[in-house]
Amino acid sequence: AQTVTQSQPEMSVQEAETVTLSCTYDTSESDYYLFWYKQPPSRQMILVIRQEAYKQQNATENRFSVNFQKAAKSFSLKISDSQLGDAAMYFCAYRSVNNMGANSKLTFGKGITLSVRP
């Protein structure tokens, strides 16, 4: 079974600064997807960024980028130019690749609460 570990329960960043959120995972599969989701107090889980394990290039989405280290099973999220609206819980998640075309469940870490100081 796959596991996802987020060992930092809370982090804080100054507005406009950069912050990195850590995530490690364990799997015996060679191909899979990794995600970062944002969950504000409204509870709506929002996809921030996705990484396919077979791709060596790190994914980027505007101010969000990842550092994917497959051998180390590490998947960190970097948020640049932090904004007040970035304050939320952030979850790292793993999904297997299903070659039958069906979908697979997400396995989540425990999450990290990010606060942004004005």
Next chain:
Amino acid sequence: GAGVSQSPRYKVAKRGQDVALRCDPISGHVSLFWYQQALGQGPEFLTYFQNEAQLDKSGLPSDRFFAERPEGSVSTLKIQRTQQEDSAVYLCASSAPPYEQYFGPGTRLTVT
């Protein structure tokens, strides 16, 4: 189009009552997932449908939990004889595989 919707947003039940939680997925999405999120924790998988077929129910914590999706669209998660440990946020997600899962706002269940 409209996103995933869930109702009710909040539900308070007395211990021992039955509850039913509804999920309306994005139109055309064949995959539907239910997750349970305890306070301060990450969501945990409960069950998965592809159209009306329940392909995986390995995450359901007991036989008091039952889910259905009879016409391959709306899904209902039913919890019988609720217990205090059932208090959590119940999230529904839908997708058009193999793409991303889109989540609803969740139903917060409190069992008193």
